[in-house]
Amino acid sequence: MAPLNLPLPVYLDAIGEGAERVYQCALGRLATPVPTCPDWVLEDLVAHLTHVYRHWHAQVLGADPERPSRAEDAVEAPGNPLERMEHAATELLGALERLGPDAPSWNWSGEDLTTGWVARRMALESAVHRVDAELAIGQPSPVERELAVDGIDERIDVHLRVDVAEAPSATLHGTLCLVCSDDAAAFVVEVGGGRLRWRRGRGPADAALVGTASDLFLFTWNRVGLDALELTGERKVAEAWRSLPG
Numbered sequence: 001m002a003p004l005n006l007p008l009p010v011y012l013d014a015i016g017e018g019a020e021r022v023y024q025c026a027l028g029r030l031a032t033p034v035p036t037c038p039d040w041v042l043e044d045l046v047a048h049l050t051h052v053y054r055h056w057h058a059q060v061l062g063a064d065p066e067r068p069s070r071a072e073d074a075v076e077a078p079g080n081p082l083e084r085m086e087h088a089a090t091e092l093l094g095a096l097e098r099l100g101p102d103a104p105s106w107n108w109s110g111e112d113l114t115t116g117w118v119a120r121r122m123a124l125e126s127a128v129h130r131v132d133a134e135l136a137i138g139q140p141s142p143v144e145r146e147l148a149v150d151g152i153d154e155r156i157d158v159h160l161r162v163d164v165a166e167a168p169s170a171t172l173h174g175t176l177c178l179v180c181s182d183d184a185a186a187f188v189v190e191v192g193g194g195r196l197r198w199r200r201g202r203g204p205a206d207a208a209l210v211g212t213a214s215d216l217f218l219f220t221w222n223r224v225g226l227d228a229l230e231l232t233g234e235r236k237v238a239e240a241w242r243s244l245p246g
Helices: 008-026 042-062 081-099 115-136 145-164 213-220 235-243
Strands: 175-180 186-192 195-200 207-211 230-233
Touching: 008 042, 008 081, 008 115, 008 145, 042 081, 042 115, 081 115, 115 145, 115 213, 145 175, 145 186, 145 195, 145 213, 175 213, 175 235, 207 213, 207 235, 230 235
Parallel strands: 175 207
Antiparallel strands: 175 186, 186 195, 207 230
């Protein structure tokens, strides 16, 4: 896979816009429950993003693809939880913009050990958690189509590729085809016996789910249910997605 599926500025914009939207959703509402993150309130979501941004900022500054750098060595920014998240996001964005997409950086996937991988991962993390925050206040909005398609690809080819190998009991009980209704993208996925088999494009499958790229991306992260998508074929295959690791 190429280091970047989308141009770096697209990822940087998604990080910045996601963090800003979480900030606005959580402002004055830190105790509001987050329905898509059980046992979390918005303050927990903000703290999680702060930790994640600081962790990956440490990786890109460490520039060591062989081993992770310790975010704990960085000085904690002063201020309230929202100010700390804003500071962490700003620091990460500044480093990614300064270094560009091809600088060395560790990541847990073992592949594409560059800052471009980090930018992509943080853009998609920010997009998912932006939706979490919006759902908490009842104002959800879709993920931009191009980013959402890229997010489906990353969910399968990065997360499932790594996680399924460590979860031999994970299974879809068949093949599942994800079809974007607002884009030409489609994906056929099969999980079982500790193996992931997948390909881009439409194809025969035991079940198919059709929906917008945003809804399919959010479905792959269990943020959207089957009721938001058009299902054909075996329901148990589509329902089994929720049991996959990640």
